[in-house]
Amino acid sequence: MAGSLIVVAGPSGVGKGTLIRRVLEADPNLWLSVSATTRQPRPGEVDGQDYVFLSDADFKKLVESNGLLEWAEFAGNYYGTPALPVLNRISRGTDVLLEIDLQGVRQVRESMASARTVFVAPPSIDALTARLEARGTEDRAAIARRLAAAQSELEAAGEFDCVIVNDDIEVAVGQLLAWIHGDSA
Ligand code: 5GP
Numbered sequence: 001m002a003g004s005l006i007v008v009a010g011p012s013g014v015g016k017g018t019l020i021r022r023v024l025e026a027d028p029n030l031w032l033s034v035s036a037t038t039r040q041p042r043p044g045e046v047d048g049q050d051y052v053f054l055s056d057a058d059f060k061k062l063v064e065s066n067g068l069l070e071w072a073e074f075a076g077n078y079y080g081t082p083a084l085p086v087l088n089r090i091s092r093g094t095d096v097l098l099e100i101d102l103q104g105v106r107q108v109r110e111s112m113a114s115a116r117t118v119f120v121a122p123p124s125i126d127a128l129t130a131r132l133e134a135r136g137t138e139d140r141a142a143i144a145r146r147l148a149a150a151q152s153e154l155e156a157a158g159e160f161d162c163v164i165v166n167d168d169i170e171v172a173v174g175q176l177l178a179w180i181h182g183d184s185a
Pocket of ligand 1: 099
């Protein structure tokens with residue numbers, strides 16, 4: 001049986017990374033797609049593991065050769081999902097997770113109608129702002145761009161099949177696993 005495509009989105013700083021790491025640890029049949037990006041690596045990020053880090057020119061080549069399932073410009077950088085690894089794993093029965101922005105979610109909904117989408121929401125905008133500032137990985141201008149994107153992402157939460165509020169991480173992990181395995185959240 002084919003695996004399913006599960007798309008996770010939510011504003012930058014909401015804690016999607018931790019949530020996804022925890023569900024991957026809990027479910028060995030889940031595989032997280034590694035995106036390509038033109039953003040600079042953050043300290044500790046590993047090429048090929050966190051992202052495939054590409055130049056603008058190489059990213060453009062990937063777009064032109066139809067190598068991406070979806071792609072978008074987010075806060076001044078390009079991001080995209082390499083198509084083949086995702087399609088291969090789904091056909092072999094693995095459930096694949098994508099962690100992408102709202103523009104990407106909309107493209108995947110068009111191209112893969114069976115995709116299931118989940119939105120991870122912060123308890124409040126103040127909590128999100130505090131998290132982005134505490135993370136310290138972006139300068140002030142980048143934080144402002146990410147908060148602006150967060151506003152429009154939050155307005156779109158109603159488009160998703162499921163919304164999980166990441167207030168208590170243990171609760172959120174349990175809710176996401178339950179939803180992935182077919183319980184209604
Ligand atoms: P970050 O720079 O914080 O790693 O990611 C910024 C945003 O880009 C996040 O909202 C993340 O979900 C999104 N993103 C990461 N990879 C992809 C991708 O392959 N496609 C799209 N559309 N967005 C992505």
